Amino acid sequence: xxxxxxxxxxxxERRITFDDPRVTxxxxxxxxxxxxxxxxxxxxxQCGACTILxxxxxxxxxLALALSHDGASITTIEGLAKDDQLHPVQAAFIENDGFxxxxxxxxxxxxAVGLIAEGHAGTDPERxxxxxxxxxxxxxxxxxxxxxxxxxxxxxxxxxxxxxA
Amino acid sequence: MSDIPTLxxxxxxxxxxxxxxxxxRRDGLLKVTGGARYAADNNPDGLxxxxxxxxxxxxxxxxxxxxxxxKAHPGVVDVMVPGNRPALASDPDEKxxxxxxxxxxxxxxxxxxxxxxxxxxxxxxxxxATEGARLLAPTYExxxxxxxxxxxxxxxxxxxxxxxxxxxxxDVEAELAGSARTLEAVYETxxxxxxxxxxxxxxxxxxxDRLVIDTPSxxxxxxxxxxxxxxxxxxDKILVRSPFLGGGFGSKGFLSSAQILGILAxxxxxxxxxxxxxxxxxxxxxxxxxxxxxxxRIGLGxxxxxxxxxxxxxxASSTFDDFFEPASDISHTLYAAPAIRTSHxxxxxxxxxxxxxxxxxxxxxxxxxxSAIDEAAETAGLDPLEFRLKNYAxxxxxxGLPFSSKALRECYEQGAARFGWADRPREPRxxxxxxxxxxxxxxxxxxxxxxxxxxxxxxxxxxxxxGVMETGAHDMGQGAWTALAQIAADAIGLDLTRVTFNAGSSxxxxxxxxxxxGHTATAGMALHKAGEAVIAKLADLATEDxxxxxxxxxxxxxxxxDGKLLRRDDESRGEAFGDILKRAGLSNIEARGKAGGDNAAxxxxxxxxxxxxxxEVKIDPDLCQIRTTRLVGAFAAGRIINPRLVESQLFGGxxxxxxxxxxEEGIQxxxxxxxxxxxxxxxxxxxxxxxxxxxxxxxxxxxxxVNLLGIKGVGEIGITGTGGAIANAIWHATGKRLRxxxxxxxxxxx
Numbered sequence: 001x002x003x004x005x006x007x008x009x010x011x012x013e014r015r016i017t018f019d020d021p022r023v024t025x026x027x028x029x030x031x032x033x034x035x036x037x038x039x040x041x042x043x044x045x046q047c048g049a050c051t052i053l054x055x056x057x058x059x060x061x062x063l064a065l066a067l068s069h070d071g072a073s074i075t076t077i078e079g080l081a082k083d084d085q086l087h088p089v090q091a092a093f094i095e096n097d098g099f100x101x102x103x104x105x106x107x108x109x110x111x112a113v114g115l116i117a118e119g120h121a122g123t124d125p126e127r128x129x130x131x132x133x134x135x136x137x138x139x140x141x142x143x144x145x146x147x148x149x150x151x152x153x154x155x156x157x158x159x160x161x162x163x164x165a
Numbered sequence: 166m167s168d169i170p171t172l173x174x175x176x177x178x179x180x181x182x183x184x185x186x187x188x189x190r191r192d193g194l195l196k197v198t199g200g201a202r203y204a205a206d207n208n209p210d211g212l213x214x215x216x217x218x219x220x221x222x223x224x225x226x227x228x229x230x231x232x233x234x235x236k237a238h239p240g241v242v243d244v245m246v247p248g249n250r251p252a253l254a255s256d257p258d259e260k261x262x263x264x265x266x267x268x269x270x271x272x273x274x275x276x277x278x279x280x281x282x283x284x285x286x287x288x289x290x291x292x293x294a295t296e297g298a299r300l301l302a303p304t305y306e307x308x309x310x311x312x313x314x315x316x317x318x319x320x321x322x323x324x325x326x327x328x329x330x331x332x333x334x335x336d337v338e339a340e341l342a343g344s345a346r347t348l349e350a351v352y353e354t355x356x357x358x359x360x361x362x363x364x365x366x367x368x369x370x371x372x373x374d375r376l377v378i379d380t381p382s383x384x385x386x387x388x389x390x391x392x393x394x395x396x397x398x399x400x401d402k403i404l405v406r407s408p409f410l411g412g413g414f415g416s417k418g419f420l421s422s423a424q425i426l427g428i429l430a431x432x433x434x435x436x437x438x439x440x441x442x443x444x445x446x447x448x449x450x451x452x453x454x455x456x457x458x459x460x461x462r463i464g465l466g467x468x469x470x471x472x473x474x475x476x477x478x479x480x481a482s483s484t485f486d487d488f489f490e491p492a493s494d495i496s497h498t499l500y501a502a503p504a505i506r507t508s509h510x511x512x513x514x515x516x517x518x519x520x521x522x523x524x525x526x527x528x529x530x531x532x533x534x535x536s537a538i539d540e541a542a543e544t545a546g547l548d549p550l551e552f553r554l555k556n557y558a559x560x561x562x563x564x565g566l567p568f569s570s571k572a573l574r575e576c577y578e579q580g581a582a583r584f585g586w587a588d589r590p591r592e593p594r595x596x597x598x599x600x601x602x603x604x605x606x607x608x609x610x611x612x613x614x615x616x617x618x619x620x621x622x623x624x625x626x627x628x629x630x631x632g633v634m635e636t637g638a639h640d641m642g643q644g645a646w647t648a649l650a651q652i653a654a655d656a657i658g659l660d661l662t663r664v665t666f667n668a669g670s671s672x673x674x675x676x677x678x679x680x681x682x683g684h685t686a687t688a689g690m691a692l693h694k695a696g697e698a699v700i701a702k703l704a705d706l707a708t709e710d711x712x713x714x715x716x717x718x719x720x721x722x723x724x725x726x727d728g729k730l731l732r733r734d735d736e737s738r739g740e741a742f743g744d745i746l747k748r749a750g751l752s753n754i755e756a757r758g759k760a761g762g763d764n765a766a767x768x769x770x771x772x773x774x775x776x777x778x779x780x781e782v783k784i785d786p787d788l789c790q791i792r793t794t795r796l797v798g799a800f801a802a803g804r805i806i807n808p809r810l811v812e813s814q815l816f817g818g819x820x821x822x823x824x825x826x827x828x829e830e831g832i833q834x835x836x837x838x839x840x841x842x843x844x845x846x847x848x849x850x851x852x853x854x855x856x857x858x859x860x861x862x863x864x865x866x867x868x869x870x871v872n873l874l875g876i877k878g879v880g881e882i883g884i885t886g887t888g889g890a891i892a893n894a895i896w897h898a899t900g901k902r903l904r905x906x907x908x909x910x911x912x913x914x915x
Contacts, residue, residue: 020240020290020292020293022292022296023292027291027292030205030206031208031214031290031291034208035199036199036202036205036206036208037198037199037200038199039203039362039363039411040205040364040441041362041363041364041444041845042444042844042845043443043444044444044844044845044846046444046844046845046846047362047444047845049362076199077197077198077199078198078199080198081198086194086197086198090197090198091197093193093197094189094190094193094194094197095189097189097190097809097810097812097813099190099193099196099197099642100412100642100643100644100813100814100817101361101362101363101409101410101411101412101413101640101641101642102192102195102196102201102409102411102642103203103361103362103363103409103411103412104362104411105196105197106199109197126854128853129853129854129856130853130854132853132854133852133853133854133855134852135852135853136362136845136850136852137362137853138360138361138362138412138414138850139362139412139642139813139817140816140817140818140819140820140821140851140856141813141816141817142816142820142851142852142853142856143816143856143859144813144816145853146853
């Protein structure tokens with residue numbers, strides 16, 4: 001049996017048909033749409049590597065069934081930069097060396113964009129660390145991540161976040 | 166190389182040479198945009214998905230697999246079991262050298278650890294393969310698993326990467342008997358699992374008699390040889406691509422059973438196959454750090470000097486292969502004493518074979534030794550830093566060799582000053598913060614050997630004045646794409662923007678392995694040598710050519726800078742690379758270079774990086790919640806190629822030290838032999854909120870003996886010293902010595 005859903009992915013509306021109700025958003029992107037920027041680190045919502053924005057909110061895409069997101073508007077790491085212009089969070093991650101191996105990085109960045117949009121953390125390092133603690137980094141790039149989020153937060157007074165990013 | 170994304174240079178300010186510049190990562194743009202392609206991101210046409218079924222028992226035999234049920238599931242293409250697994254050219258249990266670890270490639274129905282692969286389900290989709298693996302519903306003939314360190318110990322000959330299992334200088338028993346004071350303590354460290362964020366994955370694609378593999382590898386040349394041996398192929402038929410590893414930490418040094426099974430699955434179905442481990446499958450077939458029980462006996466003179474260190478380690482290996490965590494070896498290098506003895510014993514347990522894991526031996530040994538040294542300082546009535554300085558090793562203990570360089574005193578000094586160590590009260594449980602939390606300060610010494618391996622590189626200078634530098638180096642996050650490119654550019658006197666740097670593929674010259682903190686030194690020296698060789702060739706062209714302003718300069722020599730060769734004695738006379746080549750009618754000129762440890766120097770000098778780590782913890786006196794609130798490390802590791810990346814490496818190591826002291830522990834169930842906490846929900850690694858304010862001071866150190874570039878390596882040293890510093894801070898906060906790691910709040914209660 002085929003299923004058909006409509007998703008707006010990185011600003012582009014797509015009609016997507018697939019034959020299996022078990023497909024998660026993560027596997028839909030990675031294996032069927034070949035949008036492989038979003039990573040699979042645990043497949044059970046424990047590491048945050050698969051974080052994406054759904055209707056502006058950060059979620060673990062490994063725990064989200066594609067079928068239950070008909071009509072959703074989704075931003076992945078591939079959709080963050082606009083017109084060759086990096087999103088402030090992306091630029092801040094490079095500048096502050098907020099990654100090493102880079103595997104958790106798409107999830108960290110999407111989580112940071114979500115956190116900034118939530119507006120709870122501000123530029124308080126403790127709150128940023130807490131708000132980013134759903135995203136594991138085994139290389140231990142946390143100091144750079146925290147600095148990057150704070151820097152992006154500061155420069156993002158004017159920058160738009162979430163879906164509009 | 167066409168499938169590997171081209172890396173464009175990041176923006177940077179150049180001040181003279183490339184080496185030493187804090188450039189941002191050249192692969193940064195790819196990594197923040199999702200463009201960096203890791204193994205499992207490859208999706209060749211016709212790809213099938215494979216999922217491993219793994220044993221849920223630790224010892225016994227598989228008696229039945231419901232292959233029919235799995236095959237009947239829509240989308241399942243085939244199920245690989247011992248009966249239909251394609252033939253191999255060599256036995257997976259063959260071990261012709263110590264680094265050839267035995268593999269589990271469905272050679273029979275035996276189970277030798279929980280998590281061992283017992284079948285592979287191949288399907289059109291990942292979902293179908295996953296369900297197919299579940300439907301196999303294996304049944305077993307189960308034997309009682311052997312776990313823990315209580316079995317019959319034996320004495321291995323070699324530990325770690327081939328070190329002698331026992332070493333000594335002086336008479337430890339006599340010194341202990343004659344000591345004013347002695348102490349003996351037993352420290353326990355748990356099994357730990359590497360858990361790189363990227364689970365091991367392989368995309369295998371047979372193209373006729375050729376095999377193309379996308380898989381993360383810390384040792385591309387070794388990977389090719391392993392595959393060649395198992396499949397009976399010549400190395401030129403095998404291409405392994407590994408432009409980015411999602412972390413390695415030692416677990417991707419050798420191809421694991423899982424990766425080879427992916428290649429076998431592709432062969433079975435004659436289509437490209439992707440196989441990625443699940444997170445729980447990372448707790449079995451890909452190595453781990455073995456548990457240890459370390460007994461330290463320490464003798465002290467009246468003057469507070471060490472008289473003896475006896476460091477005995479009991480560890481565990483698998484029942485079918487040898488790797489022994491060399492924890493006692495740390496006592497070879499750090500503290501001076503008239504008598505030192507190190508030894509190792511082991512038991513065999515039903516687990517996967519342990520393996521090199523970030524600072525193998527050094528991390529486990531350090532947390533025990535640094536705790537014991539702290540206890541000794543307390544026994545001697547001395548400040549822990551004063552005690553360490555009193556017992557400072559001017560030459561390497563046991564071997565007696567001088568150090569090629571050792572700026573440890575400067576590390577102690579700068580770290581202590583930055584941390585404010587001088588204000589530390591000696592008595593424990595005497596500091597509180599404004600909220601009433603117990604505060605403790607502790608320290609530890611960090612050390613890691615400065616290793617080098619064999620490597621090769623190729624250098625090309627083109628007629629347009631640009632260069633190509635290449636070696637099959639591995640970037641698992643340490644920053645090889647950037648740091649090695651900096652070395653490469655300097656080696657041929659070009660700005661980084663004029664150099665194409667290629668790495669991460671097995672069709673490039675062998676860059677050795679990314680391990681032992683030796684990759685920058687090893688691959689960097691190979692690039693340096695290749696650059697030197699190509700510049701020498703270019704210089705020959707110019708100095709022998711009457712039309713060149715450098716004609717006849719072969720006696721005074723030339724130097725390469727900014728794309729030009731210049732007379733050493735008169736830098737106003739020179740010629741651009743391109744002009745030399747064009748006049749000679751050449752489109753390019755190339756040369757190769759080799760690197761390896763300088764064995765002559767290594768026979769006469771001990772070569773290590775050093776550091777000092779200072780930790781602050783805060784502990785709730787009622788709930789006993791432990792927080793590491795501040796870490797300051799000062800490290801001397803020779804020449805620093807890129808301070809921005811080095812700071813990150815040191816931070817990463819220090820966070821592993823936090824993890825060692827407070828978080829990580831793989832727990833094996835005594836009844837079933839299974840790892841009961843095999844996922845990120847239960848196997849705790851530090852999250853961002855666990856990580857305190859971190860500082861890493863890069864202490865100046867020059868060393869002409871380790872290698873020409875003076876590089877010692879920084880990948881692992883950060884974990885050493887840190888774990889002990891935290892344990893010692895916990896003692897200082899509470900007055901309790903805890904000797905079993907990780908330290909948990911429950912250990913402080915009651």
